[in-house]
Amino acid sequence: MSTNPRHEIQEKIEEGDLRWLLLKTGELHGHFCPFVALGVKASVIAIRRLRAFTEGIDEDILAIVETNNCFADGVQMTTGCTFGNNALIFRDVGKTAMTLALRGGKGIRVLVKPGYPEAMTADNPEAKNLFERFIRRREKGTPEEMRRLKDVWEALSFAQLEVPDDKQFKVEEVTVALPGHAPIHPSLVCAECGEAFMETRGRMKNGDPVCLPCSGDSYFVLEGGGIRMI
Ligand SMILES: [Zn+2]
Ligand SMILES: [Zn+2]
Structure with a gap:
């Protein structure tokens, strides 16, 4: 009997249950943050758009990530293209972007719009301040401050699911040059x-x-x- 361990995840993608997908991604990522939520959302957008010109999502697909931050874990969990199954390509160019592509090279690239990460906390001075101190400058806060950071960051993560896609992302059709299947060496x-x-x-x-x-x-x-x- 063959099983599809990602059956439930695929079902939730079909249903557009972003909240469930984000909760699931927390199991892999270890915390909830805005960028992991953006990775989940970008992946769902790409999967749906790619289906517009394919018969399904079970074809041979690859994901390309352009950054190795939290965003990439949202992509790995949602697309199922991972570091370990060789369906993940890392382009080390430092952009918060992902592409989902068929082996033939046709793909959808989803990029977080410039200025969006800053806009995310613009009307939330507490989140902005906590981010500045404890994430960007890596200050060591009191246990209470660190708990607060976690709470605020988690709320901001789930809030990303409610923001209209076109405020967050630029979506484009692309053609990419892809490598063949990963060879197995002795x-x-x-x-x-x-x-x-x-x-x-x-x-x-x-x-x-x-x-x-x-x-x-x-x-x-x-x-x-x-x-x-x-
Ligand atoms: Zn994170
Ligand atoms: Zn040796």
């Missing part, structure tokens, strides 16, 4: 540390295969600040 065992590694990530050292860390060569890491070579 493993080798490192002559130095004894750990198995993907063949393409190895180097030869004194005639034996070694893993990248043991080779001393540089490699890419994805961290909070983006992708960099170490």
Whole structure:
């Protein structure tokens, strides 16, 4: 028997139950914040628009995110395109935008409008102040202040679901160049540390295969600040 573990999520997307989807995304993301809500909403918009020229959402689709902040978790949970299933592409360009695309390259790109994040807290001085102090400047607040931040931020997260889409997003049809399916490579065992590694990530050292860390060569890491070579 084959099961579709995302059956319920897909049903909620059909129904447009954004609240349920945001609550579900909290399980992955760990907190409720405005950008995770925007990621959920942008994904639902893209899924619906992409359906306008496909038969369904169970085709081979990929998501491209242009930022590795909270927004990206809304995209992963809602689209089902994740870091682990190779259907997620990260373009490290620092834009709050996502694209949902078919393997053929036809896609929908949803971008948070410039100025919207600032407008979000413009008429909410408390939220603006808490964000400035405890998120942007990473100040350490009292337990009470941190609780307040969580509450205000959570309220602002759910409030995003009520804002009309066209205030938040620019939506466009795009054609993107996409890679083929992720290849599966055999493993080798490192002559130095004894750990198995993907063949393409190895180097030869004194005639034996070694893993990248043991080779001393540089490699890419994805961290909070983006992708960099170490
Ligand atoms: Zn967040
Ligand atoms: Zn090694």
